[in-house]
Amino acid sequence: MKRIFSLMALVILVMMLNSCGWKIDGMDRLDEVYPPAVDGDCEGDCGVDPDGDTDVTEIELEDVEGDTLAGVWAMKMSLNGTMSPIGVPWKINLTNLFIVNIDEDESQMSLTFCDQITKIDGSGGLGETEIPAALQTTMEDYPIEIALPGDQSVSATTVAWTWGINLEDPQNDDISAVTVDDERIFDQDKDGNPGVTMTVKAPGGQRYMVRRAVWNLSEGTLSDDKQLLEGTLQFQVDEIAVGATSDMLMTVAPITSDTEGNTYALRRIAGIELEDGDVDGDEEDETLVDGDDDTEVAEDAEEGESKSVRFKDGSAITCDQLKAQYQQLFTK
């Protein structure tokens, strides 16, 4: 009988040892059943190519020298915050791209909107938006004017930028209760829908909305080579949906600004004398900005001389070019 008991005990012992660490994880199982997308899996329109590889003609430029701020600049504004449309906080990054003209006496800079790129971490694309061409085109007619002190600097200032709504006091008017019947709303992009029309990628559809962004810009710092002007900012964004192609797009989650990490940067693109056709077409003199290296001063540039950008195709910078190459332009 002892042998029988011993045998049974041995079998049970083996079974018990075999069961150490039994565990099954539902998250792992979900990843197995629904494999997460990996970089490079993006299908369809995945936004701006991070490598800047597009069909748009590349900007070929060399450093532009100038004694003053006057001229054409590319501007990138990076805004970071959080939003919680489904209760889980998601990090959101908005990148605003502008072409900036600073007048000859440096009293004013004019920002022409090119694009806004939305990236939301952890949402899997939910809530990300895209600027339709109509909105981009129409915004060119509504440049943002910012007064400058005229002493080769950008002083700290507060700017309000509105979309689709006229406000008496753009910085302070309350728009939280705005409805589609509000007389201040106008069809800014002229597409027949109130306010402006924003494309929402997921859930897919169109949102008709008004928007106000208030930026508290810090004083800008000009780099020693006068090619880059940088500063920080605080921002507040108010968005109100006044219509949508589906109910689910009527919910607009507020964005809470991060207290740090919001920056703006202007990269000098052309001198003041740039006009259409005022281009040095001598490609031999061109120095390409390759994005991997510091920008180089053109060989034919003389100290103190204001120089224009020499574009390959002879045209001025376009929004498409800026969108395609902004990452290279702002790579130090």
Place this chain on the structure above:
Amino acid sequence: MRHLRWWHAGSVFLICLLCMESMAFASGKWTDMIDFSGYIQSDIRYIIEDWRGAKKGDGYEFQKNQNDVVLRLEIFPHDNVQAVIEADLRFYGFNRADSLYNVSDRGTSDPFNLQLDEAYIHVRELFWEWLDLRAGRMVVNWGTVDQFNPTDNISARDFSDPINFSAKVPNQMIELTAYPTDWLTLSLIWVPTFRPAQLPDSAPLGFADFGFDKNGCFATAPAPPLTQKNMDDLYKLFESAGDPCNLNFVEPGMPIVTPDFSMKNSQFGAKAQFLINDFEFSFSYYYGRFSFPVALTAAALIENSQVDPAVLDIKYIVELYYPRMQVAGFDFSYSAEWLFDIGIVGEIAVIFPEQVDFGLKAYWSGAEVANMGNNNVPSTPFPKATVGIDYTFTSWLYMNVMYVRGFFDEFNDIYGVHNYMVMAAELKFFEDELKVRTAAALNVDDTSANINGTVTWIIYPSVEVIADVLWFVGNTEAKDPKDYASKSKFGMRAVGRNVVSLKGKFSW
């Protein structure tokens, strides 16, 4: 396919009869070598409410119109050999031909199937006179209490018919039983593949019971085993999707992670049973899986409707899993002659479970938009137990009362292990020709209950008429729709319908 199965099983049965016939000729005493028994039963069942169905208003209709022919054949070709075959030919009694194309198909217009409940060989005194072998398709019962046996895990329960909750699922296995002394019995069982419990057709409502308001608009989601904060986030996700009336929940999916047929998924049981005077007790061990599924994952697949862009189609897929476990058990029964002959029974099982971590993800147009996880079953060992007494007051009155810690399907997940009182009373009249039995199980924690009443009238010997009523008491809705643990045990619609049943049975 069904015909093939029927023919196959029929052929087996016929061959057995022929074998029996040939053996009979060989021995000349073939009638001594077989025992042929069985019964014919008709069961007409009617749903007597309309609030426990998948949709409110479903009810007041026939639930069953079933006829069973159960044939049991026991063959004794040798004093030490027994072969057992039990088959159930079941006709469901409901026409399922919904098209002119299949009205000519008898299998569709009069659906049936053949179930092989037992088919095994029992060899006594194998090699030694103290060793028995049983091998084949069979059912094993362990434990000493009435039905609520936490140590009984070899054969899964068959709850496909809630009135007949004592039924079990047969499986192929090999059992060695040793009788080294007259006070000790040792058993070893090996079950090569796992078979889970059969559940009532209402069971999916336990995992994907969406609530809708009177306008048919989404109101509540099924509570997965998540924390309150996770549930708040989940509801925000649904709220962010806009008008609840624009959420179209398509038929939920409930796939099961089925164990493969490898050796590691075999089941194994060992038991040492002792008999000392009036005291019978045993120690047991089981290695295998819990036969009821627990929630492992949930995925909400959200897509814009192709028909109406304003509508979101939401497919909810809950994946279920049979967790592995080991069970160390002890059971006893004692007849206290010194105390009015009261029977005292008890069982305790300590379960060593596999840890199950639940995960939920939501995908919007294929992109993951939310994920949340929670430990559903901790790896901590937990006990399930039953203790009870039974007493025969007179020749016509019998009662038993039991305390049950942990119902059949409870596995210490987020719902927990609950406490129950189970009572049964049986009265017999007219020399046992009329029997009235009432039984009830009360969940002490949420005060929900299951009440079953049965009246059996033996019209003639071997002919019975049986009337049953099954009634569930408790709230069909969870106290807190966001709390997995707040559902009412017997109130929730997953446990089944309130029904009355009328059966006629002829046995031989």
